[in-house]
Amino acid sequence: MTILKIVEHPAAILETKCRPVTTFNSELKRLVRDMQETMIEADGVxxxxxxxxxxxxxxxxxxxxxxxxxxxxxxxxxxxSGSQTDIEGCLSFPELYGIVTRPNAINIKAQNVKGQMFTFQAEGFLARAILHEMDHLDGILFTSKVEKYIPSEELERVDS
Ligand SMILES: [Zn+2]
Structure with missing residues (x-):
């Protein structure tokens, strides 16, 4: 496995609407494993x-x-449905944290690494993390939703 370099703001790729995945092959599986390693190494969610x-x-x-x-x-x-207001961070914005309001409960559909469609329900912090990542795929950064920034020394880390 490989630890990948995390792109930090500012970078055009972070504000790009991403294209659908159409090929479900061993390369995609390897990419997912590398991203998992990278996320763990960076202590992200x-x-x-x-x-x-x-x-x-x-x-x-x-x-x-x-x-x-x-x-x-x-x-x-x-x-x-619903709404939750809490602290968010982002691995692409080291040491930057802010208050963001998002829906409290979500129902999504997605494909897995094999291309199989599934639906998934989440609420609370898990819903927040999923919505934060889904925003990334549309080039939307959490900073566009921050209501108030919080000094990082006041926080536990909550990066995604
Ligand atoms: Zn992020």
């Missing part, structure tokens, strides 16, 4: 392909709950 320099609709999330690693290929939001 999620990582999107543009953050490692690729403009494809692939993201991973692992908030260390019972779901373990969630691989999202071509994810789409089907429904959302």
């Amino acid at each position: 999620g990582l999107a392909a543009p953050q490692i320099g690729m403009d494809i609709r692939l993201a991973i999330v692992d908030v260390e709950d019972e779901h373990g690693l969630i691989v999202l290929v071509n994810p789409e939001l089907i429904a959302s």
Whole structure:
């Protein structure tokens, strides 16, 4: 496995709308494993392909709950409800944290690394992490949603 270089802001790739993944092969599986290694090494809870320099609709999330690693290929939001307001960070913005409001519960569909379609429901912090990564695939950065920045010394790390 390989630790990949995480792209940090500012970079055009981070503000690019990514293209769908159409080929589900061993290269994609290897990329997912490398992204997982990279996310763990960086102590993050999620990582999107543009953050490692690729403009494809692939993201991973692992908030260390019972779901373990969630691989999202071509994810789409089907429904959302409620709202939550909490602190977010991003591996592409080291030491930057802010308050972001997002839906509290989501229903998404996506493909797995084999190309099989699945639906998934999440709420709370897991929903937040998934929505943060899905935003990356549309070139949307959390800074566009921050209501208030928080000095990093006041926080535990919550990067995605
Ligand atoms: Zn991020």
